[in-house]
Amino acid sequence: MSNPAVALLESALRARKLDQTLTSTRLPGRGDGYLAPTGMARLDAGLEGGLPRGQLSEIVGARSSGRTTILLQTLAAATCRGEMAALIDTFDHLDVPSALSAGVDRNRLLWVRGHAISRSQGTGLGSRFGPSTPGPEALVDRVIERAVKALNLVLQAGGFGVVALDLADAPLSALNRLPFTTWLRLQRAVEGSETACVLIAPRPLARSAGGVTLSLDGRTQWAGAADCRRLTGLDVTARVVSPRRRAESAVTISTTTQGDACAVRCLS
Amino acid sequence: MFGVISVAEGSSLELMQAVAHEFSPRIEVNDPRTITLDLSGLTRLFGEARAMGEALARTAGARGLRVRIAIAGTRTAARVLAHATGGPLTVVDPGDEAAALARLPVELLAVCAGHDAPAVSNRRTPASSHDADVTTFRRWGLHTLGDVAALSADAVAARLGQQGVRWQRLARGEDLRPLLPVVPEERFEQAIDLEWPIEGLEPLSFVLGRLMDPLSVHLERRGRGAAVLHVRLHLVTRVVHERTLQLPTPIRDARALRTLVLLDLESHPPAAAIDCVSVTVDPTPARDLQHSLLTRPLPSPEKLSTLMARLTALMGEGRCGSPALVDSWAPGAYAMTRFSPDTLVPSHRALSTSEVPAVALRRFRHPVHARVRVQQGRPVSVGGAVTQCAGPWRTAGHWWDEETWDRDEWDVTLSDGAAYRVFRDRRTDRWFLDGIVD
Numbered sequence: 001m002s003n004p005a006v007a008l009l010e011s012a013l014r015a016r017k018l019d020q021t022l023t024s025t026r027l028p029g030r031g032d033g034y035l036a037p038t039g040m041a042r043l044d045a046g047l048e049g050g051l052p053r054g055q056l057s058e059i060v061g062a063r064s065s066g067r068t069t070i071l072l073q074t075l076a077a078a079t080c081r082g083e084m085a086a087l088i089d090t091f092d093h094l095d096v097p098s099a100l101s102a103g104v105d106r107n108r109l110l111w112v113r114g115h116a117i118s119r120s121q122g123t124g125l126g127s128r129f130g131p132s133t134p135g136p137e138a139l140v141d142r143v144i145e146r147a148v149k150a151l152n153l154v155l156q157a158g159g160f161g162v163v164a165l166d167l168a169d170a171p172l173s174a175l176n177r178l179p180f181t182t183w184l185r186l187q188r189a190v191e192g193s194e195t196a197c198v199l200i201a202p203r204p205l206a207r208s209a210g211g212v213t214l215s216l217d218g219r220t221q222w223a224g225a226a227d228c229r230r231l232t233g234l235d236v237t238a239r240v241v242s243p244r245r246r247a248e249s250a251v252t253i254s255t256t257t258q259g260d261a262c263a264v265r266c267l268s
Numbered sequence: 269m270f271g272v273i274s275v276a277e278g279s280s281l282e283l284m285q286a287v288a289h290e291f292s293p294r295i296e297v298n299d300p301r302t303i304t305l306d307l308s309g310l311t312r313l314f315g316e317a318r319a320m321g322e323a324l325a326r327t328a329g330a331r332g333l334r335v336r337i338a339i340a341g342t343r344t345a346a347r348v349l350a351h352a353t354g355g356p357l358t359v360v361d362p363g364d365e366a367a368a369l370a371r372l373p374v375e376l377l378a379v380c381a382g383h384d385a386p387a388v389s390n391r392r393t394p395a396s397s398h399d400a401d402v403t404t405f406r407r408w409g410l411h412t413l414g415d416v417a418a419l420s421a422d423a424v425a426a427r428l429g430q431q432g433v434r435w436q437r438l439a440r441g442e443d444l445r446p447l448l449p450v451v452p453e454e455r456f457e458q459a460i461d462l463e464w465p466i467e468g469l470e471p472l473s474f475v476l477g478r479l480m481d482p483l484s485v486h487l488e489r490r491g492r493g494a495a496v497l498h499v500r501l502h503l504v505t506r507v508v509h510e511r512t513l514q515l516p517t518p519i520r521d522a523r524a525l526r527t528l529v530l531l532d533l534e535s536h537p538p539a540a541a542i543d544c545v546s547v548t549v550d551p552t553p554a555r556d557l558q559h560s561l562l563t564r565p566l567p568s569p570e571k572l573s574t575l576m577a578r579l580t581a582l583m584g585e586g587r588c589g590s591p592a593l594v595d596s597w598a599p600g601a602y603a604m605t606r607f608s609p610d611t612l613v614p615s616h617r618a619l620s621t622s623e624v625p626a627v628a629l630r631r632f633r634h635p636v637h638a639r640v641r642v643q644q645g646r647p648v649s650v651g652g653a654v655t656q657c658a659g660p661w662r663t664a665g666h667w668w669d670e671e672t673w674d675r676d677e678w679d680v681t682l683s684d685g686a687a688y689r690v691f692r693d694r695r696t697d698r699w700f701l702d703g704i705v706d
């Protein structure tokens with residue numbers, strides 16, 4: 001039994017068409033077209049069909065958690081359906097052979113390349129791997145800001161099935177400096193459209209009420225004896241968090257290096 | 269009613285066309301010496317057919333042209349008569365074409381065949397084939413066009429097929445195809461001289477709006493779209509700032525054209541204030557697009573062009589497009605191509621529902637220098653303790669130019685669980701991070 005005051009408040013918000021932010025509101029069913037399947041059956045089952053269109057969703061996790069794999073699969077599924085997809089590649093980290101081996105129809109993918117910042121500034125690695133050339137923070141901020149602007153332009157143009165912003169390697173400090181209204185503005189831009197907007201980040205940023213958050217945890221899989229070990233893939237555990245649909249489930253996905261440039265390299 | 273002007277050899281075709289255009293807007297150039305005019309509906313302007321012919325002859329004579337003119341109800345009859353008769357003017361009343369041609373020799377069929385060749389025969393017929401058919405008529409004892417016209421159509425079709433029937437229709441003076449009028453080349457150009465020089469793009473956008481609107485209307489009326497846009501800005505320094513925009517698809521939307529020009533000028537601004545603005549369009553046939561009820565609509569090319577222009581202005585030249593593989597073994601080799609999804613071609617790829625997707629790599633476009641500790645030829649520390657490693661895989665290539673590479677690659681997992689691809693550059697003996705397995 002719901003609280004009458006809450007019910008009154010919700011009905012007042014609905015009357016003013018401000019109910020998009022209510023987590024208790026179940027979206028009206030709009031058929032299969034309302035969701036953008038990721039192309040991975042188990043993950044789609046966990047997502048109850050796919051990523052919601054007209055919402056800002058997130059794929060978050062640490063390095064080697066399978067964020068890029070799931071992103072490329074989602075883009076591949078969208079392009080295979082005949083939709084256009086866009087990837088705002090903030091630090092220019094897309095590996096084209098990986099994307100094509102995932103099944104992305106390259107003619108339907110708009111790839112917006114940000115600026116690859118030299119050394120470790122744009123890699124999110126800090127100075128861990130050795131001496132880095134410390135660039136000004138403003139440079140990273142500017143690159144991220146441009147990427148967000150590019151995302152905004154693509155969303156405003158409309159017509160894309162899936163649009164992704166890759167901030168996976170952005171330093172947390174730079175992400176923290178972004179005003180939170182950035183995500184509200186993006187949510188507003190994508191609202192009502194048929195675009196599923198996806199954010200790739202090291203941690204949840206937008207926390208959109210209407211979107212879903214895929215929180216990933218990955219484990220590398222190795223095979224072979226000590227003298228002939230090889231990386232065979234990743235075991236990815238995806239925790240699906242959806243405030244609006246009140247769903248929280250976990251899905252395990254295995255990935256393989258077969259078909260990857262790595263495998264091609266081994267054969268050659 | 270049609271008129272044909274035939275001039276003596278060596279006369280100027282342009283001059284002849286100018287004379288013809290003074291009488292009719294619909295003219296067809298048959299060959300460098302013959303022009304056909306559509307004279308329908310001109311009697312109220314120039315009088316009856318004979319008066320019209322005399323006026324034509326007078327005008328041509330005034331320009332120094334020696335012409336023979338024939339006027340008839342059909343183009344074929346007029347052309348044959350202009351070629352065959354010796355007088356300066358021949359007029360045949362509509363309906364009398366067959367009778368007027370009946371006494372002319374059968375060899376004149378070749379005159380018609382030269383102009384109506386595509387209609388006379390569907391196959392590529394050489395001139396010798398026409399001569400062969402005329403010779404056949406001769407061997408049958410037919411000497412005039414009237415003899416050919418008098419034959420039974422069924423009998424001609426039985427012996428020469430459809431081509432024979434077409435010869436017979438020409439012999440009767442019938443037209444096999446309509447007139448194909450010469451379309452004068454239209455210029456799609458707008459220019460404006462400014463009373464006061466303007467600086468900056470904001471005032472220029474209003475000026476461009478004034479120029480683009482009539483251009484767009486003109487293109488729409490002619491069923492054309494802009495393929496190339498030339499913008500000329502005459503500056504106060506007497507320098508002409510010229511920009512040329514190659515449009516990916518024919519566009520005639522005034523707002524889209526204006527936005528594209530402004531976005532281009534944002535990247536390439538003029539050096540001084542602007543005195544005069546001129547916009548010229550290279551036209552091309554407009555797009556005919558049939559939308560599908562079954563597929564999701566894609567954004568219009570106008571929107572896409574504008575989006576690409578905005579993205580290019582924001583991110584820089586060559587940073588927006590579609591990825592493409594290149595024919596190279598170089599690690600991470602790729603190319604960018606223009607983003608132009610084909611709206612009519614559905615994607616033929618099957619939707620993958622694979623349970624085991626291929627793992628992806630996040631590649632550092634500029635490999636990151638790494639401090640690596642090696643024991644017994646294997647990396648044991650790459651910024652952190654290595655828990656698993658595999659390799660080396662040696663690749664090398666392009667030893668003949670500056671893009672050479674020679675490296676030993678390793679896959680390593682560090683203590684934090686992240687997997688990296690690292691490599692040792694064998695030429696410099698330095699280690700780099702190539703990417704993250706993600």
